[in-house]
Amino acid sequence: MNAGPWIGDQARVAATARWVALAIAVVALPFAGCAKKGAPLAPAAPLxxxxxxxxxxxxxxxVDYETPIWVRFREPLDPATVNLRTVFLKVDTRxxxxxxxxxxxxSRIVLVPLExxxxxxxxxxxxxxxxxxxxGxxxxxxxxxxxxxxxxxxxxxxxxxxxxxDESPVAALAWDATERSAGDIAYDVYLATDSAQVAARAAPAFLHTTRALHLPAVRWALGTRYFWAVSASNLSTSERFDSAVWRFATVPASASLxxxxxxxxxWGYYYSSTFQTLIRCGLSTILMGSSFSTKAHAAAGFDLSALGPGLRLADASLVMTASGSPDLTANFIGLWGATAEWNACGIGLDGPPYQDRDIGQLxxxxxLPGRRVRFSGAAFAAHLEATVRRGGLYGYDFRTNTSVSFYTPLATNSTTVWPALTLYFYRGPVPAARGGPAGAAGAVGGPSAAAGPASFAHAARPAGAR
Structure with a gap:
């Protein structure tokens, strides 16, 4: 596949040679004395x-975190005395x-943790x-x-x-994460079209990251089968686990769009000047940017809840129209993901929402002509698809170097200035809208387009939008 930039502050692109080997055994290197949390081991006391x-x-x-936990007695017990009031599992006092x-x-009591x-x-x-x-x-x-x-x-x-x-060319990669509170956690991702080389981890890692999620900034090749594996490490304890080799295949190049x-x-924004500080939400315009005397932070979200987990995106494009006559060529607007859920009427200057710097700028x-700007590309499409299919992603944060206002869906002069998010998806069983039948009003592009529920604000695609 083609090498290129990838999303994530911790990510690096490895050389794209041909990678090797077959299945991998899980390896763990636990170290005694690695306890950091919870009470230290008490002096041994006779049971x-x-x-x-x-x-x-x-x-x-x-001890493995999936260990069985039990205690065996020398003689039978009265079962009525074995319950949640007499058997406890604790970390400190919790x-x-x-x-x-x-x-x-x-004659054994078995404890099964529920977390x-x-x-x-x-x-x-x-x-x-x-x-x-x-x-008794x-x-x-x-x-x-x-x-x-x-x-x-x-x-x-x-x-x-x-x-x-039939995965999309912007399908995210994700796996079970280790909580960051456990130490300095890192992941090496190995990926190639050769399963044996991936299994052996013989070539440099395709990606090094501290987050168990990867959004491709360069599309996967169509009609291609990929093999991949992850090596997780806790650098604080020198422990490591190697995953098995997994595989997925992308949609063929002939797939219909x-x-x-x-x-x-x-949508909403935070505005601060030498005279006042305002939080605005649900207005006909959204302000972003800064100047010598004013600063603004804008954010927006899209209701994608009606799109099913079968969504497979080829691309996505967000077009916004500026109000007034700003010099958009001098304005460098970056689109970022947000790190957590946020309230449009509770935006702060530096956050919330906060930029997801692990993933990076999308x-x-x-x-574009007509006072418009467009945000598009593989990383943006990957973020949108992962929002629908996996969750845990929370809308978008705008950052820019100069002040500029854009119309919102409450603009009354014309619907053509409304922000328009165009999703280009593969036909077939995707994107299985749960809120309405395929081909319902508001779907653009043909009778097989998925339609959202009536609460969706669908807009006609502006001229020139791709």
């Missing part, structure tokens, strides 16, 4: 004599939600003295043991799903 064995072993370190069951055939075990934390299993044997004899004393969990999660559950076909046009569903304005 009640009724207890025969425990798992994980008392005071063990480097109780971890869990299910507790008693296996009478093995992932905390990485690099010491976990304590506590047994209340009210637990009694079958003849209570333990009489509190029993407990401790273990410490490793600092890294395996990079599983790939997106696209392993073996997926269609399009639909949406407009903004929410598009830079292109000046």
């Amino acid at each position: 009640p004599p009724e207890i025969e064995s425990v798992f994980p072993a008392d005071r063990s370190t480097g 109780r971890i939600p869990l299910d507790v069951r008693y296996e009478s055939a093995a 992932p075990l905390q990485l690099r934390a010491t976990h304590t299993v506590e047994l209340a003295p009210e637990i009694a044997t079958a003849d 004899t209570p333990l009489g004393t509190t029993g407990f043991w401790q273990f410490t969990v490793i600092g890294l999660r395996r990079p599983g559950h790939p997106f696209p799903q392993d073996g997926a076909v 269609d399009s639909m046009v949406l407009t903004m569903s929410r 598009a830079l304005r292109e000046v």
Whole structure:
């Protein structure tokens, strides 16, 4: 495939040689003494004599976060005394939600956490003295043991799903993440059309990143099968997991395209000058930029909820029309993703919404005739598709060097000045609109175009928009 720039402040493009090997074994290098969170391991204390064995072993370190947890007794217990009031799993003083069951055939209590075990934390299993044997004899004393969990999660559950076909040329890559609180986490992504070379990690990584998400700024080649794998590392503990090799195939070059046009569903801006500070939302214009005396921060979102997970985008284009007569050639407007959910009437100068600097700038304005600008490109389309198919992405943040206003969907002079987001998608089972039948009013491009619900503000595509 072609080398090119890729999205992410931590990303780097590796050499595109031919990559090698077949399946990969998961490798972990847990280190004892890597506990950072939770109480330190307490001095060893004898367990009640009724207890025969425990798992994980008392005071063990480097324990897998998916470990089974159980305690076996020397004689049968009274099942009525084994419950959530007598069996606890804790990190420090916080109780971890869990299910507790008693296996009478093995005289064993099994703890099943209802949330992932905390990485690099010491976990304590506590047994209340009210637990009694079958003849009614209570333990009489509190029993407990401790273990410490490793600092890294395996990079599983790939997106696209392993073996997926007909993926778009802007399909995101994603995998299970390790929380950043566990340490200095990094991922190396290996990708090629040769599965053996990917499995062996023989060539330099295609991508190095600190986020378990990659949005391509250069499109995947059409009609191509790709193999990829991830190596996750916790640099703070020297632990590493290697994923298996996954694969996906892109749509053929002959696939048919269609399009639909949406407009903004929410927008607002923060304005500050030497005279006043204002937060504006839902007006007929949106202000962005700065000058010697004023500063403004604008943001916008699009309601994509009616588009199903089958959405496969070829491209996307957002066209906005400026009010007044600004010199748009002197204005460098950058379009960024937002890091978290935000309120259009609660925008701040520096945030919220905050720029998603991990992903980086998605598009830079292109000046069009008629006081218009366009944002487009693979990274923008990838962000939109990932918003629909995966979630966890939150609209758009505008940053610019000079002040300029643009019309919104509340502009009354003409709908042709409304912001127009054109989605170019592949026909077939995509993009399966959940809010209305295919070909409903508002869909642009042909009878197979997916239509959103009536709440969508569909706009006619402006002349010259691509």
